[in-house]
Amino acid sequence: NAGVTQTPKFRILKIGQSMTLQCTQDMNHNYMYWYRQDPGMGLKLIYYSVGAGITDKGEVPNGYNVSRSTTEDFPLRLELAAPSQTSVYFCASSGRGRIYNEQFFGPGTRLTVL
Amino acid sequence: DAKTTQPTSMDCAEGRAANLPCNHSTISGNEYVYWYRQIHSQGPQYIIHGLKNNETNEMASLIITEDRKSSTLILPHATLRDTAVYYCIVRVAGARGTSYDKVIFGPGTSLSVIP
Numbered sequence: 001n002a003g004v005t006q007t008p009k010f011r012i013l014k015i016g017q018s019m020t021l022q023c024t025q026d027m028n029h030n031y032m033y034w035y036r037q038d039p040g041m042g043l044k045l046i047y048y049s050v051g052a053g054i055t056d057k058g059e060v061p062n063g064y065n066v067s068r069s070t071t072e073d074f075p076l077r078l079e080l081a082a083p084s085q086t087s088v089y090f091c092a093s094s095g096r097g098r099i100y101n102e103q104f105f106g107p108g109t110r111l112t113v114l
Numbered sequence: 115d116a117k118t119t120q121p122t123s124m125d126c127a128e129g130r131a132a133n134l135p136c137n138h139s140t141i142s143g144n145e146y147v148y149w150y151r152q153i154h155s156q157g158p159q160y161i162i163h164g165l166k167n168n169e170t171n172e173m174a175s176l177i178i179t180e181d182r183k184s185s186t187l188i189l190p191h192a193t194l195r196d197t198a199v200y201y202c203i204v205r206v207a208g209a210r211g212t213s214y215d216k217v218i219f220g221p222g223t224s225l226s227v228i229p
Contacts, residue, residue, distance in 0.1 A: 043219035090157050105157030
């Protein structure tokens with residue numbers, strides 16, 4: 001199993017540009033998450049999904065959109081990039097909704113908006 | 115939602131036990147305590163979790179006080195590779211009454227293992 005994979009690893013955007021961060025997991029996990037981590041800070045939840053076709057907002061959803069058309073994929077869309085979105089983005093997944101499930105994280109995407 | 119407080123940073127000598135404390139005084143009866151760590155520039159890694167009883171696995175031990183208001187993560191023989199930020203997390207219930215893995219990460223404890 002590859003676990004959770006994210007692409008790209010690095011990206012530089014200009015203000016106002018759009019992009020999609022890709023996340024794929026091969027563990028047949030129902031639950032998937034997007035976090036962002038600003039320098040020296042903890043992780044903040046952007047969006048999450050409890051299954052294909054179901055998504056919901058986390059702590060900091062503004063400026064982002066998600067979709068979940070398959071169990072495996074959970075892309076994160078930035079429509080109008082702003083410097084405040086410069087961050088490291090982590091995707092994670094976990095198994096069915098047993099409360100003791102651990103989350104598996106991807107390697108992250110480092111995004112800079114100039 | 116139960117919140118956690120951890121020291122900002124700690125040092126530990128290589129080969130000694132690292133004891134990382136966490137306070138979660140508002141924890142609810144059905145909330146678990148989780149520990150994750152994040153080695154520089156990598157995604158967080160699950161370490162251990164517990165509800166009431168002490169837990170041990172191949173990575174660490176988790177000691178939870180009887181009143182569940184605090185816990186300690188123990189790395190029995192710290193190595194240089196254990197240098198990381200350690201997050202103590204209490205699970206929160208999801209919206210619409212659905213329980214799921216909505217994990218809120220605080221700033222954590224930066225552990226430095228010193229040769």
